[in-house]
Amino acid sequence: MHSSISASQWGSPTAPKKALLIHGLTACSSSWEDLAQLLAAEGFFVVAPNLLGHAWRRATDYRVSSLVDDLQPYFIKDTFYDVVVGHSLGGTVALSLLHFLPKTKQTNVILLDPPLEIEQTLEMHKSWFLNEVTNVRTIQELADDFGWSRRNCMLHAFGVSMCDPTTIEGVFSHNRPWSFSGLLRNIPSHVNITVLASDPKVGAVCHLEHIPCGVERLDVKVLPGIGHCVHYERPDAIVDAIQLPKAKL
Numbered sequence: 001m002h003s004s005i006s007a008s009q010w011g012s013p014t015a016p017k018k019a020l021l022i023h024g025l026t027a028c029s030s031s032w033e034d035l036a037q038l039l040a041a042e043g044f045f046v047v048a049p050n051l052l053g054h055a056w057r058r059a060t061d062y063r064v065s066s067l068v069d070d071l072q073p074y075f076i077k078d079t080f081y082d083v084v085v086g087h088s089l090g091g092t093v094a095l096s097l098l099h100f101l102p103k104t105k106q107t108n109v110i111l112l113d114p115p116l117e118i119e120q121t122l123e124m125h126k127s128w129f130l131n132e133v134t135n136v137r138t139i140q141e142l143a144d145d146f147g148w149s150r151r152n153c154m155l156h157a158f159g160v161s162m163c164d165p166t167t168i169e170g171v172f173s174h175n176r177p178w179s180f181s182g183l184l185r186n187i188p189s190h191v192n193i194t195v196l197a198s199d200p201k202v203g204a205v206c207h208l209e210h211i212p213c214g215v216e217r218l219d220v221k222v223l224p225g226i227g228h229c230v231h232y233e234r235p236d237a238i239v240d241a242i243q244l245p246k247a248k249l
Contacts, residue, residue: 006057007049008032011040020074020081021048024088025171026132028055028159033151035085035235042239044083049074051093053167054159062170064089064180068097080105083242087112087231088205089171092180095193103190110241112230113198116181117210125205126172133168136160152232181210187217194219194241202227 008029019039021032029048036046052059052070059066071093080102086094091114101107118125137145137160142153172178187193195211197220198204205228211220221241226233 006055007047008036009048010036010046011044013045015040015043015045017042017044017082018080019044019046019083019085021046022071022084022086022090022093023048023051023054023159024086024090025129025168026054026160026163027087027090027156028162031152031155031159032231033155034149035231035238038235038239039083047074047081051090053163053170055162058166059170062167062174064092064096064175066174067093068100071097072100075100078102081107083108083110085110085112085231085238086114088115088228091206092116095180095183098183098188098191101188101191103188105190107191108242109191109193110238111193111195111206112238113204113206113228114180114195115178115205116184117179117207118205119177119179122172122176122178126168129168129172130165132160133163133165146227146229146232148229148232152229156229156232181212184215184218185212187215189217192217192219194221196230196237196241197222198226198228198230199224201225204228 023029023031029050032048039046049071050057051067053062084094084107091111094109094111136157139153139157142148142156197206223234223237231238
């Protein structure tokens, strides 16, 4: 893996397939380690940018549209991705950058428990995240609270430690009213979207009533018993959702 202030990469740049992974609020590019390793083993070149306000990347404008514009360099010269995966805030960013995707290439977009409609609970979410970045939990506390692997607990704590209250305040105040479900109503013909929603009993922020029904090229799956950080708990479910070609026998 190659890390920098802006992105992490896995696999070979000459690989036949490409994946773009967009992390969530308070996370960082290296938080994708488990999924990225699986994708690299399947022949993908994997790129995971660090969003503005994360990994010490400070900004003054935290609108989702600005986070999207910051990712434009990853699409220069008609760069395409077979797969785009976004977790949480990264899911709303992924949903907002569909216009960057070349129309000549079919792209699978996987949204991991995206917060589509949280205006009514926005202050609660903001308070929770402010506490997270102010009182960063230890690796052992994260393991006890969530049961994640030691590696994922370390990567999570690393990401949180590089984020500050200014980012949290900006993300929540610059995106009001928080409403992104409408973006799912008109999916371009060259894009297929799968929403992997967490279990409401264990902290889901994506709720089925916020997802439009009867939309072409939109698939929705709820993962029973799985919390908000799907990529920590079930990276295999994400790979399955990408629908990789089966090996010939």
